[in-house]
Amino acid sequence: MKINMYPPCPQPELALGVEAHTDMSALTLLVPNDVPGLQVWKDDCWIAVDYLPNALFVHIGDQIEVLSNGKYKSVLHRSTVNKERTRMSWAVFCAPPHDAMIGPLPSFWMRKTRQSIPPKPLLSSATANLISFHNKTNIVLCMVSISAFLSLDQTFLF
Numbered sequence: 771m772k773i774n775m776y777p778p779c780p781q782p783e784l785a786l787g788v789e790a791h792t793d794m795s796a797l798t799l800l801v802p803n804d805v806p807g808l809q810v811w812k813d814d815c816w817i818a819v820d821y822l823p824n825a826l827f828v829h830i831g832d833q834i835e836v837l838s839n840g841k842y843k844s845v846l847h848r849s850t851v852n853k854e855r856t857r858m859s860w861a862v863f864c865a866p867p868h869d870a871m872i873g874p875l876p877s878f879w880m881r882k883t884r885q886s887i888p889p890k891p892l893l894s895s896a897t898a899n900l901i902s903f904h905n906k907t908n909i910v911l912c913m914v915s916i917s918a919f920l921s922l923d924q925t926f927l928f
Contacts, residue, residue, distance in 0.1 A: 772861045776807060779851040787849035787857065795863035796833040799826050805857035811846040833865055833900035 776787040787807060802808060808819040808827070819827065829845040833887065866872060 772863070774852045774857075774859045774861065776849060776857040778854055778856060780853065782851045782853050783853050787851045790846055790848040792835075792844035793829055793831040793861075793863060794833070795831040795865040796837070797864040798829040798831055799862045799864065800829065800859055801826055801861075803857060805852050805855045807850045807852060807857045808859070809850060814901060815891065816848070816891055831865070833872055837875050837878070839878035847888050851923040852918070888893055 774788070790811065800808070802821060804821050804823070805819055806818060809816040810819055811817075829847065830842050832844045834842050835844045849857070849859070884894045
């Protein structure tokens with residue numbers, strides 16, 4: 771869990787709470803307070819996310835983008851500050867275990883390529899996190915074994 775606190779800022783137009791980024795996790799569950807500030811990148815512009823009482827925000831992270839072979843994109847987002855009120859958010863990052871092998875699930879690559887051999891190379895969840903963090907524009911898409919993470923009865927072995 772990560773707790774974010776953005777104190778009031780007298781000149782919010784000159785400050786940014788958190789710069790634009792995607793999350794390295796598979797999913798991020800975000801609980802904000804009632805002070806606006808979350809923005810998402812959509813259609814080449816920043817869109818303010820409205821506060822919904824008693825709601826969680828769910829962000830698709832880098833690992834879902836990898837698992838889906840790019841079909842589901844990581845949510846590019848940022849946080850802004852408020853002139854008069856403190857903004858807070860609580861984020862929980864859900865991801866496969868660090869020793870899990872990640873990459874496109876067979877259903878996302880077998881139909882297109884008609885191959886029975888998975889994409890290479892295989893990377894651990896921890897290694898993919900580092901690649902994602904340091905080189906987001908050139909993420910290596912690989913294979914996954916995430917049965918425990920998704921509570922699947924089947925583990926994909928490659």
